Amino acid sequence: MGSDNPAEKALILHRTRLSNPNFIFTHFSNSPDTNYSKLKFIISSSVTEACNNSVLLLGPRGCGKAAVLELVLDDLLKEYPDMITTIKLNGLLHSDDKCALKEIARQLCAEHQLSFSKVASFDDNNQFMIDILRECGLAHKTVIFVLDEFDLFAQGKQRLLYSLLDAMQSVSSQAVVVGISCRLDADQLLEKRVRSRFSHRKLLFLPPSAEDLQGLIKHMLLLPTDSSISDDYTTEFNARLLKLLEDGRCKDIIDTLSTSDSTFNHLIRFLFIAVCHMDMNLGFLTLENFKAALTGVQRQPKLECLKDCSILELYILVCMMRLEFREQESYNFNTMMKEYSSIRDSFKTCDYYARNVCLRAFEHLLQRELISLVDSRGHTQSLEFHPVKLLVSAPELHLGLKSNRCCPAILQKIIDRG
Amino acid sequence: MSKDKTPQTTRRTTRLSTSSPSLSNADAKLTKCCSTPHSLTLRDLVFGGEIFNADDLFASLPGRRGVILELIRLLGPLNSRMLPLFLYGGVSTGKTTTVLQMFRHFKRPFVYVSCRSCYNPRILFESIINQLLLHSKNEGNGYSSAKRCEKPSDFVNYLQDALGYVINGLKEKTEKLSLKKSLKWVKGSMVYLIIDNLELVRDWDKSLSILPFLFKLYDLLKMPELGLIFISSASPDTYHSDTGYTEPIPLYFPDYTEEDLRQIFLRNQSNPKLYASFLDVVLKPFSRVTRRLDEISTAFSHLFKIYCEPLEDQTIVPNEETKRRLFSHLQPHIAPSLNEIFRVPSVCSENRANKEMVKWKLSGNKLGVSDVLEEIDFHMSVCAKYLLISAFLASRNPATLDASLFDSTGGAATRKRKRKASEKSMEQKDIAEQELLMKGPGTFPLERLLAIFQCITSVADYSAEEEELDHGGLGGGAGDGGLMSDVLLQLSSLCSANFISKGSSCPLEGSTRYRCTVDENMVLKVARSMKFPLSKYLYRN
Numbered sequence: 001m002g003s004d005n006p007a008e009k010a011l012i013l014h015r016t017r018l019s020n021p022n023f024i025f026t027h028f029s030n031s032p033d034t035n036y037s038k039l040k041f042i043i044s045s046s047v048t049e050a051c052n053n054s055v056l057l058l059g060p061r062g063c064g065k066a067a068v069l070e071l072v073l074d075d076l077l078k079e080y081p082d083m084i085t086t087i088k089l090n091g092l093l094h095s096d097d098k099c100a101l102k103e104i105a106r107q108l109c110a111e112h113q114l115s116f117s118k119v120a121s122f123d124d125n126n127q128f129m130i131d132i133l134r135e136c137g138l139a140h141k142t143v144i145f146v147l148d149e150f151d152l153f154a155q156g157k158q159r160l161l162y163s164l165l166d167a168m169q170s171v172s173s174q175a176v177v178v179g180i181s182c183r184l185d186a187d188q189l190l191e192k193r194v195r196s197r198f199s200h201r202k203l204l205f206l207p208p209s210a211e212d213l214q215g216l217i218k219h220m221l222l223l224p225t226d227s228s229i230s231d232d233y234t235t236e237f238n239a240r241l242l243k244l245l246e247d248g249r250c251k252d253i254i255d256t257l258s259t260s261d262s263t264f265n266h267l268i269r270f271l272f273i274a275v276c277h278m279d280m281n282l283g284f285l286t287l288e289n290f291k292a293a294l295t296g297v298q299r300q301p302k303l304e305c306l307k308d309c310s311i312l313e314l315y316i317l318v319c320m321m322r323l324e325f326r327e328q329e330s331y332n333f334n335t336m337m338k339e340y341s342s343i344r345d346s347f348k349t350c351d352y353y354a355r356n357v358c359l360r361a362f363e364h365l366l367q368r369e370l371i372s373l374v375d376s377r378g379h380t381q382s383l384e385f386h387p388v389k390l391l392v393s394a395p396e397l398h399l400g401l402k403s404n405r406c407c408p409a410i411l412q413k414i415i416d417r418g
Numbered sequence: 419m420s421k422d423k424t425p426q427t428t429r430r431t432t433r434l435s436t437s438s439p440s441l442s443n444a445d446a447k448l449t450k451c452c453s454t455p456h457s458l459t460l461r462d463l464v465f466g467g468e469i470f471n472a473d474d475l476f477a478s479l480p481g482r483r484g485v486i487l488e489l490i491r492l493l494g495p496l497n498s499r500m501l502p503l504f505l506y507g508g509v510s511t512g513k514t515t516t517v518l519q520m521f522r523h524f525k526r527p528f529v530y531v532s533c534r535s536c537y538n539p540r541i542l543f544e545s546i547i548n549q550l551l552l553h554s555k556n557e558g559n560g561y562s563s564a565k566r567c568e569k570p571s572d573f574v575n576y577l578q579d580a581l582g583y584v585i586n587g588l589k590e591k592t593e594k595l596s597l598k599k600s601l602k603w604v605k606g607s608m609v610y611l612i613i614d615n616l617e618l619v620r621d622w623d624k625s626l627s628i629l630p631f632l633f634k635l636y637d638l639l640k641m642p643e644l645g646l647i648f649i650s651s652a653s654p655d656t657y658h659s660d661t662g663y664t665e666p667i668p669l670y671f672p673d674y675t676e677e678d679l680r681q682i683f684l685r686n687q688s689n690p691k692l693y694a695s696f697l698d699v700v701l702k703p704f705s706r707v708t709r710r711l712d713e714i715s716t717a718f719s720h721l722f723k724i725y726c727e728p729l730e731d732q733t734i735v736p737n738e739e740t741k742r743r744l745f746s747h748l749q750p751h752i753a754p755s756l757n758e759i760f761r762v763p764s765v766c767s768e769n770r771a772n773k774e775m776v777k778w779k780l781s782g783n784k785l786g787v788s789d790v791l792e793e794i795d796f797h798m799s800v801c802a803k804y805l806l807i808s809a810f811l812a813s814r815n816p817a818t819l820d821a822s823l824f825d826s827t828g829g830a831a832t833r834k835r836k837r838k839a840s841e842k843s844m845e846q847k848d849i850a851e852q853e854l855l856m857k858g859p860g861t862f863p864l865e866r867l868l869a870i871f872q873c874i875t876s877v878a879d880y881s882a883e884e885e886e887l888d889h890g891g892l893g894g895g896a897g898d899g900g901l902m903s904d905v906l907l908q909l910s911s912l913c914s915a916n917f918i919s920k921g922s923s924c925p926l927e928g929s930t931r932y933r934c935t936v937d938e939n940m941v942l943k944v945a946r947s948m949k950f951p952l953s954k955y956l957y958r959n
Contacts, residue, residue, distance in 0.1 A: 012498045019499035019642060061662045066637075090638060092631045093571040103571055151661070182661050269667055272501050276491040299668050301506075301653035308508055308673035311706040334855040354757035357707060364708065367509065369656050381919075382935050385858030405675070406706070 006233040007283035010223055014275040017220060018268055022067045025264075027219040035203050040072045042201065046176050047080055047142045052168040054177040054198050056150065058184050059205030062265030065180045066148060068205070073144070084142050085111050091149025097159045101125040108132050130167055137172040150179035154189040161190065165197040207262040213254060216264075217245065220271055221285070233283070240284045253290050260298060270297045302392050305368050306400025311351055312361045314407055317370065318415050319343065320390050321397055330374065330387040333362055349410055359384065458552035460587050463527035464604045465518070475523045480685070481678025482516055485671055489520060492667065493645070496526075496606040502636045502646040506653050507671025510712045513649050514614055516671070525605045527588065532614040539628055543573040546611065550580035570631050574638055584609055585643050610645040617652035626659075633663040676705050679714065691735045696725050699745055703756060717755055724751050794943045802908045803944050804878065806934075807952065808870040809918050810941045813859035813934035815957040817866065823955055824873040861921055861931035871905065878950065 017023045028034045039055070046053040057065040076084060087107050094100040102118075105125040109116035112132075120128070136143050145164060147153055153161055168175045179186065190198060208216060221241055223234045244250055257270055274293035278285055309317070319339040323331045337358060344352045363383070365371050374387040392400070401407050401415065476483055492503055505513050521528050529549045536542035544563040548555070553564035567573050588607040613632065619625055631638075636646050646666070654668055674682065680697055687693045700721060704714055725748045726732060729740075736744065798806070815823065912918045913932075921931045945952035 008495055012495060015494055015498045015500070016642070019501055021637060061664065092627060092634060093569070093574060093638070095627075096569075099569060099571050106575075265664060269501065269665070273492070273667065276494065296669075297667070299654075299670065301655050301670075304670055304672065305508075305653065308709075310708045312708070330856065332856060335852070338855065351706060353707060357757055361708065364710070367651075369652060381858050381933075382937075384937075385856070387856070 005280065005283075006229045007278070007280050009227075009229050010233070010237065010283075011275060011278060011280075013223065013227065013229070014221065015272070018272045018275065021268075022070050024216060024220060024268060025064045025067045025071060027216055028068075035205055036068050036071065038203060039068060040075065043072060043144065043176055043178075044076055044079070046174075047076065047083060050140060050142075050174050052173065052175055053201070054165065054168070054179070055201040055203065056179045056181065056187060057203050057205060058181055058186060060207065060263060061182045062263035063205040063207055064264055065205050069146065069178060069180065073146075083140070084144060085136065086144045086146060088146045089148065089153075091147070091152025095149075095152045095155060097157075098122050100153075100160045101129065104129055126163060129163075133167050133173040133175060134170075137170075137174045140174065142174045142176060144176045144178065147177065147179045150181035151183045151186045151189055153179075154186065158191050158194050161194050162197075165194060169197060208264065208267075210255075210258060213258055213262075213267070214245065216267065217254070217271065218242070220268075221275075237284055244285060244287065244290075247287065250287060250290060253287075253294050257294060257297070266297065270294065273297060302370065302396055303400055303403065305370055306392065306397070307403050307405075309365075309368075309370075309400075309404065310361070311406060311408060311411075312353060312358065313365055313370075314401065314404065314411055315340065315343075315349075315351060316358065316361055316365060317390070317392070317397060318401075318411055320371065320388070321394060321415060324390060324394075330389075332387050333359065333384040336362075343414060347410060347414055349408075351408070458554055460527070460552070460584065460591070461603055462552065463529065463549070463584070463609070464525055465522040465528075466603070467522065470519075470523045472523060475519055478519060479512060479516055480681035481674050482512060482671075485669070486516060486520065488669060489516070492669070493520070493524070497608055499642045500608075500645040502633070502648065502666035503669060504648045504650065504654055504666040505669050505671060506650045508673050508710070509651050510710055511671045511673055512711075513651075513671050517612060517647060517649065521610070525603065526608065526610060527584070527604055527606075528610040528612055530612045530614065533618045534615045537618075538622060539570070539624060540568045543567040543570075543576075547573070547576050547580055550577070550584050550609075570628070574635075578639060578641065581609060581639070581641055581644060585641075608643045608645055610647060612647045612649065614649045616648050616650035617656075620652075620657065629657060630659055630661075630663040633666065637664060673709050674711060676701060676709070679705065679709065679711070682711065683715075683718070689733055689735075692726070692729075692732070693722070695736050695741050695744070696722055696748075699725075699748060700752060703752060707756060721748065721751065721755055724748060794940070794947065798944070799908065800948070801904060802912060803948050804875055804950075805867075805871060805905065805908050805912060806917060806936065806944055807941060807948075807950060808867055808874055809862075809912070809932065809934040810936060810938075811874075811955055812862040812867050812870055812932075815955075816860075817862070819957055820866070820870065823957070824870060859934055861933045863929050863931055865929075867909075867932065868905065874950075874955075878948070 025036070028036050035057075039057070042053060042055055045051075057069065059065055073084075073086060085108070087104055089100055089103060094103050101122055102120070102125055105120065105128050106116050108114070108129070133143060147161075164175075164177055167173055168177065183189075184204075187195065187198065187200065187202070218241075222238050223229060225231065225234055227234070257266065260266075270293050272293075273296040274285065274289045277289040277292045279289075306314075306317075316336060319336050320331065322343075323335065323339055328335070337355065340358065341352075343349065362371075366373070366388075370392055371388050371390055374389055390397075398415065401412055475486065479486065489503075489505075492500070494500060505517065507513055518530070529546055531542060531545050531549075533542065536545050544565070544567050547553075547565055547567060548563050551564045555561045555563065565572075565576050567576055585607055588604065588609075591604070592607060616632070619629055619632070622628060632648075636644070648666060653670075654665065657663070680694075680701060683697060683701075684690050684693060696718075700718065704717065708714065725744055728744060728747050734740075909918070913920050917934065917936050919933050919935050921933060942952060
């Protein structure tokens with residue numbers, strides 16, 4: 001039931017591309033000397049030469065470690081069918097050893113069409129894994145273990161890591177262990193006996209540089225010529241997009257984006273929002289879409305919270321800020337109320353409310369996380385005596401007061417005088 | 419592959435159930451009716467009901483037009499893939515309502531879970547899988563879930579199977595009918611998973627592993643036909659994690675402005691003009707205190723009744739003169755209502771509060787800050803009241819003063835004459851006051867509490883006996899023996915009511931220390947009800 005509107009088809013195509021985490025990295029698959037080619041070389045050489053290997057992929061979150069590995073594995077599966085078995089584990093799910101071995105056994109059974117028993121014990125699964133490794137080694141098949149969130153596997157006793165790396169030491173096995181982690185010191189977390197069995201090969205993944213960004217955006221947004229969308233629309237769309245990307249203002253937007261956070265994930269989110277804002281009637285991407293996407297993806301939550309505060313809550317924040325200026329180390333609701341009444345006396349404000357109303361507004365501020373209790377353990381005291389601290393700084397509070405629509409002018413005066 | 423049995427909850431057989439003979443005819447029929455369960459179909463994944471078009475959507479959610487348009491853009495056309503969304507905003511800003519009404523409009527299948535009713539990971543996982551497998555808990559299967567699922571790894575496997583099953587079912591249905599006509603009750607073959615109240619997950623035991631897992635769920639599943647929507651009342655920067663997590667696309671729900679609140683309140687009113695004139699009067703002062711919808715609406719419902727009191731006919735359209743009359747009737751009630759805005763009155767206390775307010779208005783008080791002095795509106799026994807007063811005194815007074823305050827003459831006879839305060843002592847007084855404000859009430863051991871209690875009750879007995887002779891005796895035998903026997907019992911009930919908090923026992927001193935957590939107003943009310951001269955015993959610098 002597709003519509004005939006080419007803009008809508010283009011939108012669906014873009015959304016599909018952007019939601020697919022691996023698509024953005026196909027841009028790098030052709031250039032040499034990237035992590036993609038290095039990784040492919042390591043794994044393919046251990047497949048062809050029938051040797052064991054282990055490698056760590058390190059880098060900040062959202063830089064494509066898992067995606068590049070997926071691409072490499074897909075390519076290798078096409079090149080060497082029937083010679084590779086992959087087992088994928090994730091530290092978030094399988095950091096417990098029993099769980100991990102059960103999952104390994106399950107995936108091995110699914111791969112080799114064996115029946116999987118869910119009540120097998122840890123030793124049974126362990127034995128099963130060692131047997132399969134031996135069989136695969138004798139049949140010249142390589143088993144590739146992918147350990148995502150590697151640092152979570154390194155917590156506790158590291159039994160799984162030891163048994164995996166130990167199984168690789170035998171002559172008859174052919175296995176590759178690939179660890180993926182966002183902690184750059186992941187190999188320091190390993191125990192001595194595990195680290196000695198680990199070949200210290202590490203590949204570092206970095207966020208894209210500024211030159212790469214332009215190329216990446218073009219790769220993601222340019223419509224392919226061989227899709228079901230009409231050719232006139234495609235050529236027009238691509239021409240307009242290229243012209244837009246050359247525009248200085250657009251370059252400024254992309255620079256602002258990459259200075260705060262230059263990872264691939266951030267870029268993908270930005271492009272997704274921009275593509276969603278595309279006007280269906282117009283049918284092409286414009287600068288306004290990019291501007292809207294920039295505000296959508298770069299949020300200032302504390303400022304938004306301050307804009308939404310009611311006047312009483314702003315008074316409470318200003319009182320606490322004044323107490324901080326006077327360098328009181330700790331203060332609580334009672335001292336704040338004293339300050340509140342002293343403000344009323346000195347500035348003759350009309351907003352003076354009873355104690356229980358102020359206490360409830362205080363609780364609202366705690367809920368909004370603009371203030372917080374200093375130590376949340378030990379709730380033996382009532383809320384009025386708990387020391388609290390401000391979670392917004394003075395410049396943020398100034399900015400918040402200015403942008404709040406219903407903030408009375410006297411509050412600005414009070415906080416300046418403070 | 420060995421099949422996993424659905425977990426049967428084991429039930430203990432009681433003597434009654436084993437000993438009861440066969441059921442009577444009526445009972446048998448009843449159980450037969452209940453035993454055929456209402457089986458769920460794919461239709462239950464979609465918001466049922468009439469077609470709900472876009473205009474209705476915008477009309478039912480005033481003030482949310484911009485947010486709804488943004489959400490529609492992010493959800494995208496039918497069957498288009500989506501990155502996970504994260505909707506956040508203050509409390510009671512309509513996040514859940516907006517999302518659910520949007521799915522009512524779009525008629526796309528969705529699964530909704532809230533982390534408030536699913537309060538640990540196991541219940542959360544099982545609830546999602548039950549909804550996807552169209553399994554309902556009923557008597558037939560012993561109220562058990564379809565699959566037992568505790569660990570995230572099992573959850574991911576079951577979820578992939580369940581989603582595959584649902585999506586294939588949806589695709590079959592749409593393909594079968596696409597030639598003849600389009601399905602009215604469901605659109606598309608994507609399933610959306612809505613997880614509400616995500617901020618509560620931060621307080622769970624396993625939150626360090628569950629939160630990054632939930633955020634990464636979309637990447638782990640690798641199923642593009644799933645759309646993930648998170649709803650939270652805390653902003654995304656408050657979700658801390660040591661190693662970071664994959665961030666979803668944020669969308670902010672701002673608080674309602676005054677105009678929005680006015681539109682919301684004017685919906686579904688029987689007499690809109692009357693209510694509009696009411697809102698003109700009250701909305702502005704109340705929105706200075708808070709703009710939270712739930713709190714304002716409770717205050718307004720009470721005030722509107724007062725506002726309409728002078729009107730004989732509730733359906734008239736008020737003109738200027740009527741408006742002024744109603745305003746002057748309402749005005750004295752606004753200020754005290756402002757000061758009590760967060761109080762949810764119970765029915766009987768409402769009547770009492772009304773009477774109190776009328777009395778208070780007649781006494782001609784100024785419209786300013788004054789806490790309405792009432793009686794305590796729950797019952798406490800005499801012994802408990804004395805115990806509370808003694809606990810308060812023990813917390814507030816330093817222990818060294820006990821001897822002078824509670825001597826045999828009933829206290830206050832040997833107070834020192836006031837000397838002129840020097841500057842240094844004034845400073846010290848300030849510092850001491852500051853400390854009192856900061857530290858709060860002090861702790862006391864049980865022996866001190868009992869000693870003060872003895873003193874007070876002996877004095878009170880003495881004066882009570884005099885009164886009894888006048889009144890002809892209330893309850894005989896309220897002597898020392900009668901009161902002391904259930905003191906410890908009363909103490910434990912005061913502790914469980916959180917009037918007195920029990921600290922942990924110090925290993926050096928060996929005994930537990932208590933602390934009175936009641937504020938002075940409450941104790942004043944209690945003392946007044948007992949005719950106890952509290953101010954005489956309270957140590958003030």
